[in-house]
Amino acid sequence: MLYLIELVHSIQKYYMEVIGMKKETQCVHSGTYRDNATRGINTPIFTSSSFEYLDRTECLYPRYFNTPNQNAVVKKLCALEGAEDAVLFSSGMAAISTTILAFAGMGDHVVMLDDLYGGTHAFATDEFQRVGIEYTFTATDADSVREALKENTKAVVIESPTNPLLKVIDIRRVAEFAKESDVVTIIDNTFATPINQNPIKMGIDIVVHSGTKYLGGHSDICCGFAVTTEEKAERIRALARHLGGSLNAITCYLLERSLKTLAIRVQRQTENAGRIADFLDKHPAVRCVNYPGLPGSGSHSIAGSQMEGFGAMLSFDLDETKAKAARFVRQLRLIKPAVSLGGIETTICSPAVTSHAKISEAERKRIGITDSLLRLSVGIEQVEDLIADLQEALDQEEE
Numbered sequence: 001m002l003y004l005i006e007l008v009h010s011i012q013k014y015y016m017e018v019i020g021m022k023k024e025t026q027c028v029h030s031g032t033y034r035d036n037a038t039r040g041i042n043t044p045i046f047t048s049s050s051f052e053y054l055d056r057t058e059c060l061y062p063r064y065f066n067t068p069n070q071n072a073v074v075k076k077l078c079a080l081e082g083a084e085d086a087v088l089f090s091s092g093m094a095a096i097s098t099t100i101l102a103f104a105g106m107g108d109h110v111v112m113l114d115d116l117y118g119g120t121h122a123f124a125t126d127e128f129q130r131v132g133i134e135y136t137f138t139a140t141d142a143d144s145v146r147e148a149l150k151e152n153t154k155a156v157v158i159e160s161p162t163n164p165l166l167k168v169i170d171i172r173r174v175a176e177f178a179k180e181s182d183v184v185t186i187i188d189n190t191f192a193t194p195i196n197q198n199p200i201k202m203g204i205d206i207v208v209h210s211g212t213k214y215l216g217g218h219s220d221i222c223c224g225f226a227v228t229t230e231e232k233a234e235r236i237r238a239l240a241r242h243l244g245g246s247l248n249a250i251t252c253y254l255l256e257r258s259l260k261t262l263a264i265r266v267q268r269q270t271e272n273a274g275r276i277a278d279f280l281d282k283h284p285a286v287r288c289v290n291y292p293g294l295p296g297s298g299s300h301s302i303a304g305s306q307m308e309g310f311g312a313m314l315s316f317d318l319d320e321t322k323a324k325a326a327r328f329v330r331q332l333r334l335i336k337p338a339v340s341l342g343g344i345e346t347t348i349c350s351p352a353v354t355s356h357a358k359i360s361e362a363e364r365k366r367i368g369i370t371d372s373l374l375r376l377s378v379g380i381e382q383v384e385d386l387i388a389d390l391q392e393a394l395d396q397e398e399e
């Protein structure tokens with residue numbers, strides 16, 4: 001009888017998590033550990049790194065990526081991305097580097113966009129040659145990626161929208177021709193989040209995330225994910241067991257707590273970003289705004305066909321010098337100059353002096369990252385307050 005009740009319970013749970021629920025509901029409910037000891041409604045924090053083995057066959061161990069707190073967040077993210085399995089890491093870069101190395105080795109070739117996240121770009125240029133992996137950087141469009149494929153290409157690494165110019169690539173097309181050539185596709189979905197974009201449903205093999213950004217969402221934890229099929233996740237886990245990079249139980253719990261509000265946070269952030277992009281677009285002191293949600297943006301139609309919302313990252317150019325951009329940033333009272341992104345608070349940064357400072361000035365110019373470009377990570381504040389802050393600082397620029 002008890003067995004039957006448990007069976008019905010797990011079927012109901014499967015139905016809810018995999019088939020029946022919308023994202024807001026999945027955020028709250030998917031993956032929660034059923035606490036039979038207390039019937040508490042939250043996942044308890046299991047801090048053990050050692051488990052008795054006599055009466056059980058499965059070995060739980062943090063670096064084996066299989067503890068209850070790790071499993072709970074993994075299930076939640078799988079539900080949100082529409083995927084079978086995922087590996088949770090202690091940072092976004094741990095997820096990205098382990099995933100790439102799991103599918104490319106000595107003598108293999110990897111195609112990457114030239115405006116990938118700086119850390120991913122640097123991972124290739126600093127380390128690939130030493131381990132015998134060839135690579136080609138290409139422009140952010142599907143045709144360029146296709147042209148870069150070679151006989152020995154094993155993986156394609158893309159990002160959409162990109163940082164900091166918010167370029168968008170046709171995800172379905174990349175997935176399609178990569179599949180024909182038997183090449184593994186990896187997309188960094190950090191900027192879009194699973195709320196606004198689900199690449200696996202468009203044919204991409206592996207989604208990676210820096211959970212440090214929107215998934216954590218409160219600028220206080222560092223973590224990452226690789227989300228994919230059971231088979232590919234097992235390959236990634238096999239390498240991850242050697243490299244390490246697992247997440248501790250307490251941070252897992254903080255992440256699980258954060259993910260419960262992911263949908264409402266990102267929806268509000270996306271709405272605010274749309275309003276701010278409109279405002280900046282109309283302001284005479286702003287030369288251009290990069291945001292796929294603007295109807296005049298070159299990426300608007302393709303973004304509209306593959307994103308549920310246009311996201312909460314945007315960048316804009318004051319068409320002035322580095323010094324003037326810095327002065328503008330100092331005049332802001334509410335919006336904080338800070339690196340990283342995706343928190344509930346709105347932050348601004350100058351890519352030329354932060355994320356892209358290591359890239360030469362000539363290369364920055366070639367990609368289109370000017371000294372006066374500013375990147376905004378829009379938070380959940382009341383948008384009128386944010387616009388007033390920007391307005392005041394821009395009006396002073398005009399004088």
Ligand SMILES: *Cc1c(COP(=O)(O)O)cnc(C)c1O
Nearest residue numbers: 091092093117188190210212223
């Ligand atoms: C921050 C970031 C990363 C790296 O993640 P960490 O958690 O800092 O290791 C990767 N990709 C994108 C798009 C990011 O913004």
